[in-house]
Amino acid sequence: MVRLLFGISLACLFSAPALAADTGATIISKARLACESYENGVFDQGKAVSRIDLTDDGIPDTVIDESDFQCSSAKSLYCGSGGCTLHAIVGDEIWSFQAEGWRMIDWEGRPILLIARDGGWCGGAGAQVCYEAVVWSHGKMLTVMPQSR
Numbered sequence: 001m002v003r004l005l006f007g008i009s010l011a012c013l014f015s016a017p018a019l020a021a022d023t024g025a026t027i028i029s030k031a032r033l034a035c036e037s038y039e040n041g042v043f044d045q046g047k048a049v050s051r052i053d054l055t056d057d058g059i060p061d062t063v064i065d066e067s068d069f070q071c072s073s074a075k076s077l078y079c080g081s082g083g084c085t086l087h088a089i090v091g092d093e094i095w096s097f098q099a100e101g102w103r104m105i106d107w108e109g110r111p112i113l114l115i116a117r118d119g120g121w122c123g124g125a126g127a128q129v130c131y132e133a134v135v136w137s138h139g140k141m142l143t144v145m146p147q148s149r
């Protein structure tokens with residue numbers, strides 16, 4: 001019985017990173033398919049995938065920045081005038097943002113995902129840029145930005 005519980009505990013412990021990898025692979029696979037299906041384009045993911053500890057738990061999470069995707073047959077397939085999709089993957093959950101850029105900052109040891117957003121997200125005009133700060137705390141993604149639009 002102890003071995004069974006130990007085995008289940010190990011499976012749960014190591015399942016979150018595997019699910020994140022599967023989710024990331026799915027995003028990249030869909031992007032590749034979209035490119036290849038448009039005039040037989042050739043897809044390059046570039047440096048779109050970053051492994052970063054978003055939650056401060058010592059386990060690298062995944063960030064996929066579609067601004068690094070390239071398609072030979074469609075230059076604007078992954079981005080628009082308001083930015084590109086940025087995916088943050090923690091365990092088996094994914095959050096997607098329209099972003100004009102991003103970076104990680106450290107605030108007294110706490111990781112913060114800072115996202116440059118089209119001004120329309122913040123009550124301005126599209127050409128203006130504002131910033132959204134995103135943190136993870138106790139298993140939840142937190143921001144002051146409204147989640148539905």
